[in-house]
Amino acid sequence: MRARRHYRYVGPAELRDSPATGDAMRVETLAMLAGWVDAGPCTFVVAPDGQLRLASRHSEHVALAGGHEVLAAGEMTFGPGPSVVAVTNQSTGYCPDPDCWPAVAEALDRLDVPHPGGFTDQVVFRLCPACGERNLVRDHDFTCALCDTDLPAHWNFAPGDA
Incomplete structure (x- = not known):
C-alpha cells in the first residue's frame, strides 16, 4: 500500500479549539451506519x-x-443497504485534494459499504501564495478570490508548498 498524505488542519483557530461534536461516531461495522440512511449529508x-x-x-x-491530521475529510450521504450514495471532499478546514479518495474507498471497503467508486462531487482547494487565503477553485479558474494572484496548479497546503 502506498503511503497516504496526511492533511493537517488549515482552518480558523477558533474552530480548531471548539469542543468535540456530541454525535461523533467511529464506524466499526456496517450495521452502525443504519441510523445514517436517509439522514442527509x-x-x-x-x-x-x-x-x-x-x-x-x-x-x-x-x-x-479531535484536532488531529486526517487522511480524508468531506461530506457523505447514505442510502439503503446502507450504501454511500454521495460523497465529496468538501472540507474547508482540511482542504483535502481529490487524490485522498483511496483512503475513503479503503475505509468503506473494510466495512463492506457499497460506494460510487469516487467522489460524486470533488472540490479543488489551493492556498494563495501571495495572501494566504484558502481558495475553492471553480470552473478551472486558478485565481485567488481575494487578491487575483495566480494559484498553483498542484495542491499546496503542506509546509513549504506555497
Whole structure:
C-alpha cells in the first residue's frame, strides 16, 4: 500500500479549539451506519489509522478528528443497504485534494459499504501564495478570490508548498 498524505488542519483557530461534536461516531461495522440512511449529508473524516468517523453535517471536521491530521475529510450521504450514495471532499478546514479518495474507498471497503467508486462531487482547494487565503477553485479558474494572484496548479497546503 502506498503511503497516504496526511492533511493537517488549515482552518480558523477558533474552530480548531471548539469542543468535540456530541454525535461523533467511529464506524466499526456496517450495521452502525443504519441510523445514517436517509439522514442527509453528514460530516466524515478518515483518521490516520484508516478509521471512518461520522458526525452530523453541522459538525466541524477538526472536532470530529479531535484536532488531529486526517487522511480524508468531506461530506457523505447514505442510502439503503446502507450504501454511500454521495460523497465529496468538501472540507474547508482540511482542504483535502481529490487524490485522498483511496483512503475513503479503503475505509468503506473494510466495512463492506457499497460506494460510487469516487467522489460524486470533488472540490479543488489551493492556498494563495501571495495572501494566504484558502481558495475553492471553480470552473478551472486558478485565481485567488481575494487578491487575483495566480494559484498553483498542484495542491499546496503542506509546509513549504506555497
